[in-house]
Amino acid sequence: MIIDSKIIVKNYKCFDSDVGGGFNKIVPINLIIGKNNSGKSSLIDLIQFLIDGNEIFINTGRDSKSAEVIVDYILNEKSVVRAFPANTGGGGIPGNHLEYGRQFIGKKYTYKLIGKGQKSFVNIETDFVSNAYSYFNQLANIIELPFAGKVFCNISAERDIIPELSEDKIIFSSNGAGTTNAIQGILNRTDKDSRLVEKTLLDELNKIVNPDILFTRILVQLDKGYWELFFEDNKQKRISLSKMGSGVKTVLLVLLNLVVRPKIENKNPSSYVFAFEELENNLHPSLQRRLYDYIKKYSKKHSAYFFLTTHSNVVIDSFGTDENSQLIHVSNDGDKSTCKTILSYNDAKQILNDLGIKASDILQSNGVIWVEGPSDRNFINKWIEILNPELKEGLHYVIMFYGGKLLSNLSFDFEWLKKEVIPLLKINRNAYVVIDRDGKNINAKLNETKIRIQEEIGEERCWITKGREIENYLSDATLTNWFRNKHKVKVEIINKKDIKLEDNILNTDTKVKFKYNLNKTIHSSEIVEFIDESSLDVLDLKQNLNQLIEAIMTWNE
Incomplete structure (x- = not known):
């Protein structure tokens, strides 16, 4: 599941046109840590662009210039065989063209994304004859983009679940809009399996919120034309979601995207790239730990990629030593942002300083x-x-x-x-x-x-x-x-x-x-x-x- 390509965005929002920022590689769980306005969300934008190729991203550059996405890719035999024709010679290229191309297997090949799914050749780390340039240019569009064929699934830092009017469509939005209507649609429509909410969603929710609370039922009721979500606990006490803390709403949103959405859209969970921003907002540390532990197990079970932005030290506890995770520290010097993958104690110490972690957090x-x-x-x-x-x-x-x-x-x-x-x-x-x-x-x-x-x-x-x-x-x-x-x-x-x-x-x-x-x-x-x-x-x-x-x-x- 590791994507060894280095992916950098330059000239985009807080990232300059010189160093830029991004990922040295992609692993199953990628934790993006830093102060407010340091550039964490810009990295989420980068991942979304890799998946959907949104041209707004390219056109949202600094100083009225276009943003650049540059990828370092290690050439493999499959791409070289497709680019360099077999049984072909001459044209200023020594010997058989395919045999000539094979010497570049394992070399770092750099290309740039120029929008509309198009790529252009930038550089390769070794010398080549100028007549082979067309083959290297062709390679750019042969190489498959990271996350090709994946679906981007985002939960933004600003989110809420509120009572909603009934609609026919079941939608999944990044800010929680449509959540109440989606759940009532699954519960009430004959073409949907209500057990997906009544049983599956409820069971997974209890895995995370228990032992703080145990829900025995999830239901929707109509009040003054608006659908409202309700939960019953093991004492048969019923309470509306709007009167609960936002912590339960966050957990519900996460599970809606991880458990319900793949079933409704008839896709494998591995088809998605999940980008969740600041899940810790209004979550007690113990609930954070259970939620992040759930995500860790989900990623391993379904071979799913996660990008998590956070200010929480609980993330470091939960993922800091996990072999399938990496920490990317984003910092801003007042002019531009830079990214650093955390590999040393001093790097980790700087994260703690940025997050304002104190010894009293052990409480x-x-x-x-x-x-x-x-x-x-x-x-x-x-x-x-x-x-x-x-x-x-x-x-x-x-x-x-x-x-x-x-x-x-x-x-x-x-x-x-x-x-x-x-x-x-x-x-x-x-x-x-x-x-x-x-x-x-x-x-x-x-x-x-x-x-x-x-x-x-x-x-x-x-x-x-x-x-x-x-x-x-x-x-x-x-x-x-x-x-x-x-x-x-x-x-x-x-x-x-x-x-x-x-x-x-x-x-x-x-x-x-x-x-x-x-x-x-x-x-x-x-x-x-x-x-x-x-x-x-x-x-x-x-x-x-x-x-x-x-x-x-x-x-x-």
């Missing part, structure tokens, strides 16, 4: 698992994934670091107001803490800080490792397989439970000079590849994991 998380550092996070996420793959970090819980020695300055006692102590339950009442025992043996007495923390938060929300550190829960087989496959050392690692993992590795063989603690985060991310369910029967690991999972389930009702 909105469903629950927080406090661990000593990043390596602990890697292990816990993997263990949770094995025992309950439905639970996802960023959606059902977040993991925060307290950093070892800082533990003595932390408190889970909500009423403890000493200035030198940070009351973590004030940050989020749904908390769970994982602490390394750090004793020289399994029966070693806990220090006063760890005893205090356990008493404050409660034993059912505090996991103190039975071994010396969390790494002692790693099985001998897991560590041996990791060391042999990742570091090409054939030794048998015995992970003694009262000794640090680094020392266990060093004690394996006098020739091994491996410092695990120097790169714990990197090494832990390697080790999790070799953890499976059979490796969880170590000490009290499963017991504590089940207790942790129970806590997460409680946080998420």
Whole structure:
């Protein structure tokens, strides 16, 4: 599904005629992030132009000039064979023309869109004889445009669902106009299957809004000539959509386009390119997470492309590490906008600055698992994934670091107001803490800080490792397989439970000079590849994991 073509628009609205802005590639889920008026919507316009070729786009340039769309395309054999004729020679082109053309397979070919579906040759990254120019020019119109044959489906940032007069047509608009009439038409017309709304749409809606609310029925009623949407909950309470918050309207609009529209238009969901703008408006972070998680699963199931503009940090949590997603940061210096695909920590930090993210945003998380550092996070996420793959970090819980020695300055006692102590339950009442025992043996007495923390938060929300550190829960087989496959050392690692993992590795063989603690985060991310369910029967690991999972389930009702 990855489209490796680089697509840039120049001289359009906030994008200048020099650098422009766009995409280095297209992946299934493309997140466009930036401040207001930075140029996010202009990138949505670019995607729409690729699909429908709207000439208004080309004619809406800066300084009374036409906009330019430039595409870098990697030539494949299929396009070259179509452009360069076989069994043809001469004309100033060396040898057989097709064989001459084959040398350009895999090369970057640049063309420009000039409106009305027409393209023109700009450049190719290698030399060619001038007599072959006509073939390269012909290539431009042979190459298939990105999203050829797709349907553009947009939800704009300004949207609403209101009572409407009855109409015969069922339409799907970007601003929500026609939504009420579309639903009443499906429910009331004999040529439509009402179960599409009564059952399918309702079930999908509940997947997202539950557990905040559970709808048992969706219906329309006529009031003073206008159709109005109503919902009934599990207490048989009926309320009109117009009296609900705009969050439910947004979710309904998304589902109408994802679930209902393909059925009504008799198209496969993969036929659409979905462009949804600022879905987070008036959505609580927990509802955002469920909605974005739904989109992620939908994209994977139906091989559908999404372009999502947003100001929300929840997007970064939901998609930042997803292999099928990319973050495009759009920024404006007051004169022009530029785009950057986020690949580094510094880039991500700039996004957070632009979005105005503060540490207090953790207040909105469903629950927080406090661990000593990043390596602990890697292990816990993997263990949770094995025992309950439905639970996802960023959606059902977040993991925060307290950093070892800082533990003595932390408190889970909500009423403890000493200035030198940070009351973590004030940050989020749904908390769970994982602490390394750090004793020289399994029966070693806990220090006063760890005893205090356990008493404050409660034993059912505090996991103190039975071994010396969390790494002692790693099985001998897991560590041996990791060391042999990742570091090409054939030794048998015995992970003694009262000794640090680094020392266990060093004690394996006098020739091994491996410092695990120097790169714990990197090494832990390697080790999790070799953890499976059979490796969880170590000490009290499963017991504590089940207790942790129970806590997460409680946080998420």
